[in-house]
Amino acid sequence: xAKTTQPPSMDCAEGRAANLPCNHSTISGNEYVYWYxxxxxxxxxxxxxxxxxxxxxxxxxLIITExxxxxxxxxxxxxxRDTAVYYCIVNSFGGYSTLxxxxxxxxxVSP
Amino acid sequence: GAVxxxxxxxxxxxxxxxxxxxxxxxxxxxxxxxxxxQFPKQSLMLMATSNEGSKATYEQGVEKDKFLINHASxxxxxxxxxxxxPEDSSFYICSARVAGTNEKLFFGSGTQLSxx
Numbered sequence: 001x002a003k004t005t006q007p008p009s010m011d012c013a014e015g016r017a018a019n020l021p022c023n024h025s026t027i028s029g030n031e032y033v034y035w036y037x038x039x040x041x042x043x044x045x046x047x048x049x050x051x052x053x054x055x056x057x058x059x060x061x062l063i064i065t066e067x068x069x070x071x072x073x074x075x076x077x078x079x080x081r082d083t084a085v086y087y088c089i090v091n092s093f094g095g096y097s098t099l100x101x102x103x104x105x106x107x108x109v110s111p
Numbered sequence: 112g113a114v115x116x117x118x119x120x121x122x123x124x125x126x127x128x129x130x131x132x133x134x135x136x137x138x139x140x141x142x143x144x145x146x147x148x149q150f151p152k153q154s155l156m157l158m159a160t161s162n163e164g165s166k167a168t169y170e171q172g173v174e175k176d177k178f179l180i181n182h183a184s185x186x187x188x189x190x191x192x193x194x195x196x197p198e199d200s201s202f203y204i205c206s207a208r209v210a211g212t213n214e215k216l217f218f219g220s221g222t223q224l225s226x227x
Contacts, residue, residue, distance in 0.1 A: 042221060044206075046218075049215060098160065098216065101155040
């Protein structure tokens with residue numbers, strides 16, 4: 001069963017901010033929110049993860065709502081190379097657990 | 112960040128032959144590696160969990176005798192597709208986590224297998 005819900009596709013103009021939403025209403029207290037992206041014919045690339053506080057790194061920002069039931073990945077200045085499928089994943093990430101991928105959001109960045 | 116190297120990046124083989132895919136953690140040790148399969152326009156599906164020095168754990172519906180996994184060292188796991196058939200054509204991806212941590216997973220670049 002899918003733990004997250006994402007829109008199947010989104011469009012964004014180059015240079016603008018891309019805001020990718022994710023619903024995870026059944027998230028548990030010990031589960032993190034992870035974001036990965038997959039450019040066509042490549043392996044997934046880690047972007048960012050968080051537990052309850054907002055996070056920022058060189059790639060993106062992650063905004064998690066106070067009730068942790070949803071989050072938004074923000075690419076502040078999207079480029080054509082950001083065109084990819086973006087996966088939002090919740091996982092407790094302990095022991096031998098791995099990541100279960102949903103269908104993700106296909107982000108198309110256009111000139 | 113940590114690098115996972117996967118080889119080959121693509122392979123074409125005849126039906127009935129076997130193909131080996133290697134997954135290496137280049138700058139870290141990985142007690143556990145994971146193998147995924149991805150069909151066109153679909154998401155990644157976990158096939159098996161590879162544990163160093165022990166037998167792999169396969170997901171339901173994945174034939175362990177067909178997809179042989181060997182994790183002989185802390186930096187290398189191999190997936191061998193035996194007696195390949197056209198329906199085995201897919202994109203295979205491995206991933207690994209730094210041993211002893213609950214850090215993020217790092218993924219290989221994937222192997223596109225085409226069985227003729």
